[in-house]
Amino acid sequence: MAPKLNCVRLELNYPLYASDFDPRDASRLVVGGGGGSSRFGATNKITVLHLSPDDDDIQVAGELQFSSDDDSVMSLAVGPVMVLDVKGKGVKGAKGAKGTKGVKGVKGAKGTKGAKGVEEPQETFAVLAGVNENTVSADENNHLRVLAVTPEVSRSKATKDDSEPSSETIKVSIRQCAQKRTFENADANAYQRLLRVKGHFAAAASAMGSHHEHSVMKLVNGRPANCVNPVTKEDIEDLDLWALDADNLQLVYCYRDRLEMTNFNLDTLEAPKPLVVYNCKDDGFAFRAVRYLTSHFALCVGNLPRRSGVVIQAYRLPLADKKGSLAKLAIKARISRNISATALAVTSLTPGCDCMDNNTQEGDAQFIIAIAGSDSSIHLFTLEYRKHHPLHLLSHLKPLCTLENVFDGANISGLSFSTFVHPTTHMRVQSVRLASTALTGAVAVHTIPLKKAMDWNLDRDKGPARAIRYSVAMRSRLPSSWPLLTTLALIFLLMAIVWQGVMEVYGQREPIIFAQRFLPSWHGTLRAPDGLPGIFSHKGVVSHEDERSRFMSKILGDAPLVEPAGRVIVFESSDEYSSADGEQQQPSNIRADLHDEAVHGPAQTWEQLGEEQKVIWRQRLREAGAWTQGMGESVFKGILFGQIAGAIGNAVAA
Incomplete structure (x- = not known):
C-alpha cells in the first residue's frame, strides 16, 4: 500500500496550464492559465499562492488579471530578484487589467481592532510568462511578459483584552514591468509553449506556428537582454538549460525521436549548430520531457505506443566540443501501466551537486x-547520484510511491518541485513540496518528508568525517517479485493437480483427489482390465498372472467371458458355431470359450498334449498374435486345448 503524503488543495476559477515554485521561498507558488482570448470564457490570470509552514493551508496571496483580448498563460517560470528604480515607480498592468501603483511605502494591512498594522516590505522577484498579445494579427506579438512580484507581510498586534490574538497576513503585489517579443517570426497560430529559467538565463520555445523557433536569453534585472533565436524544422517537445558561467550556457532539448544539445555564448549572439546526442527511432518510444540532473547527466521520459507505458532513461551527456559523440544510457526504468506521461519534474536534495561550479565538494x-x-x-x-572525482555515477532508480487519481480523472497540466535549501540547523523535520495543477483549476500540493543521511565514505583528512545530507524519509523499493512467484507457484500447483488426476484415471497413482468421480458415468475407466498393467506401467517386470491375462485378452478380444465353475478351452474353428450359452459366433481361427464336451469335444491340458500338437499350437497362437516366445509356456497352465486340424491330419496319415 502506498504511503499517504500530506496534501492541501485549492480550487481556482480558471484553467491552469503552468506552475513554478519560488526557488528562494518554498512557501510561495505561482500558477497561471485562463480561458484564452474571449470576453465570455474564464479569465486569464497569474496567481501567487502562499503555503502555511505546517502544510495545512494554502491561500491566495495575490493575482494579476490580463486583458480578455489576450491569450491565456501557457507557460511561466519564477526568475531572479529584481532591483526597482529609486522612485519605486510601478508599471501599469497589461491592457485591460487594473494597474498597480509602485512600491513607495507599501500600505500596511489593517490591524485588528485596537491594534496598528505593521508593514514589512520584502525583496521583489521576477516572474516570466508566455502570454500571446491581442495584437498578434498585426505581427506585434510581445508574448514574453515580465512581472514584478513584491511580497508584503503585515502583522497585527493582539487586542488589549486578548480577545483576538496577533496574526500575520502575507500578500503580494503583482505588476507587469516589461514585455518582449523573442521569436523573430510572428504567427497568429504560434504561442510560447515552453519556458525555463535557471539563474540569470532563460529559454523559451514556440509551438503550433509555421516557423519552429526557440530562444535563449540572458536576464538583466529580471528582463530579457541578449537573445539568440535558432530555427528548427519541427516543434520541440521539451527543453532545459544549464549555466556554464556568466555568459555561457548549455541547452538540451528533445524532439519525439531524438535528443539534441547546444552550447550558447550570449556575448556573440550566434546560433551554433546543434549536436544530436541520441536517437530513439529504433527504441520503440517517443520523447516527452527532458531535465538536467547535473552537468553530466540528463533525464528523459518517453511514451510507448498506444499508451502502453512510460520509459524513464538517464543519459550521460558527451562533451559539447567532441563532435560525433553520443549520449550513453546510464540507467533506466519503466512504468508498466496503460498510461502516457504528461509532465515531468525533478529536484535535488543536495544543494551544490548540480550548481554552476562543477568543482564543488564531492559527495x-x-x-x-x-x-x-x-x-x-x-x-x-x-535516483542516487555519486560524485567521486573524476567519477560521476547514477544508481538505484527506484519507485517511491504512486499518487492515484489526484484530480479525480482530470488531466494534470503541470508539475513543479520546491527548491530544497540546506538548513543551518537540523532540529526541525525537513520536507520538499510537490505542486500539481489540473485543467479544472485545481491545485494540489503534496509534502514529502525528508531525513538526514550520512556519507561515511568521505576522508577525514579532506574535510568533515561525516557530511550531513538529506534523502527521502520513505524507502524506495523495486517492484516486488512476490506477485510473479505467487503466480508461478499457482500454475505449478494447478499442473500438479491435473497430472495427479490423469494418473489416477489411468490407474497409475493412488487416489488422492479422486479424479474418477469427476468423470461422467458413461465414461468408465481408462485403466486396463483388472489384473493388467496400465499403459504407463513399467514393462521390465511382469508377473505370471499378468502374462496369462494378456494372453487371454488377446484371444477373447472385446467378447465378454463370464467365468463360472467351468474351465476355459482354446480351440481352432473355421465354421460358424454355437457357444455354450447358445450365442452364434462368427468364423475365426482361434477361439476361447467355456468347455462343453458336447459342443467342443474332448480337450486336454497343455501337459497332456503331445509334442507335435504343442508345436502346432504355438505356431497358430503366434500367427493369431495371441502369444509370443517371451511369454513362455506357463501362460497355458490351467487352460484346455481342443483338437487341432494339423495334428489330426498327421495322425491319420501315419
Whole structure:
C-alpha cells in the first residue's frame, strides 16, 4: 500500500496550464492559465499562492488579471530578484487589467481592532510568462511578459483584552514591468509553449506556428537582454538549460525521436549548430520531457505506443566540443501501466551537486522524480547520484510511491518541485513540496518528508568525517517479485493437480483427489482390465498372472467371458458355431470359450498334449498374435486345448 503524503488543495476559477515554485521561498507558488482570448470564457490570470509552514493551508496571496483580448498563460517560470528604480515607480498592468501603483511605502494591512498594522516590505522577484498579445494579427506579438512580484507581510498586534490574538497576513503585489517579443517570426497560430529559467538565463520555445523557433536569453534585472533565436524544422517537445558561467550556457532539448544539445555564448549572439546526442527511432518510444540532473547527466521520459507505458532513461551527456559523440544510457526504468506521461519534474536534495561550479565538494546526492500520467496519477521515483572525482555515477532508480487519481480523472497540466535549501540547523523535520495543477483549476500540493543521511565514505583528512545530507524519509523499493512467484507457484500447483488426476484415471497413482468421480458415468475407466498393467506401467517386470491375462485378452478380444465353475478351452474353428450359452459366433481361427464336451469335444491340458500338437499350437497362437516366445509356456497352465486340424491330419496319415 502506498504511503499517504500530506496534501492541501485549492480550487481556482480558471484553467491552469503552468506552475513554478519560488526557488528562494518554498512557501510561495505561482500558477497561471485562463480561458484564452474571449470576453465570455474564464479569465486569464497569474496567481501567487502562499503555503502555511505546517502544510495545512494554502491561500491566495495575490493575482494579476490580463486583458480578455489576450491569450491565456501557457507557460511561466519564477526568475531572479529584481532591483526597482529609486522612485519605486510601478508599471501599469497589461491592457485591460487594473494597474498597480509602485512600491513607495507599501500600505500596511489593517490591524485588528485596537491594534496598528505593521508593514514589512520584502525583496521583489521576477516572474516570466508566455502570454500571446491581442495584437498578434498585426505581427506585434510581445508574448514574453515580465512581472514584478513584491511580497508584503503585515502583522497585527493582539487586542488589549486578548480577545483576538496577533496574526500575520502575507500578500503580494503583482505588476507587469516589461514585455518582449523573442521569436523573430510572428504567427497568429504560434504561442510560447515552453519556458525555463535557471539563474540569470532563460529559454523559451514556440509551438503550433509555421516557423519552429526557440530562444535563449540572458536576464538583466529580471528582463530579457541578449537573445539568440535558432530555427528548427519541427516543434520541440521539451527543453532545459544549464549555466556554464556568466555568459555561457548549455541547452538540451528533445524532439519525439531524438535528443539534441547546444552550447550558447550570449556575448556573440550566434546560433551554433546543434549536436544530436541520441536517437530513439529504433527504441520503440517517443520523447516527452527532458531535465538536467547535473552537468553530466540528463533525464528523459518517453511514451510507448498506444499508451502502453512510460520509459524513464538517464543519459550521460558527451562533451559539447567532441563532435560525433553520443549520449550513453546510464540507467533506466519503466512504468508498466496503460498510461502516457504528461509532465515531468525533478529536484535535488543536495544543494551544490548540480550548481554552476562543477568543482564543488564531492559527495552523494538524491534526486526525486515526479511523472504525471494521463490517468491523473503521479509516479514518484528516487535516483542516487555519486560524485567521486573524476567519477560521476547514477544508481538505484527506484519507485517511491504512486499518487492515484489526484484530480479525480482530470488531466494534470503541470508539475513543479520546491527548491530544497540546506538548513543551518537540523532540529526541525525537513520536507520538499510537490505542486500539481489540473485543467479544472485545481491545485494540489503534496509534502514529502525528508531525513538526514550520512556519507561515511568521505576522508577525514579532506574535510568533515561525516557530511550531513538529506534523502527521502520513505524507502524506495523495486517492484516486488512476490506477485510473479505467487503466480508461478499457482500454475505449478494447478499442473500438479491435473497430472495427479490423469494418473489416477489411468490407474497409475493412488487416489488422492479422486479424479474418477469427476468423470461422467458413461465414461468408465481408462485403466486396463483388472489384473493388467496400465499403459504407463513399467514393462521390465511382469508377473505370471499378468502374462496369462494378456494372453487371454488377446484371444477373447472385446467378447465378454463370464467365468463360472467351468474351465476355459482354446480351440481352432473355421465354421460358424454355437457357444455354450447358445450365442452364434462368427468364423475365426482361434477361439476361447467355456468347455462343453458336447459342443467342443474332448480337450486336454497343455501337459497332456503331445509334442507335435504343442508345436502346432504355438505356431497358430503366434500367427493369431495371441502369444509370443517371451511369454513362455506357463501362460497355458490351467487352460484346455481342443483338437487341432494339423495334428489330426498327421495322425491319420501315419
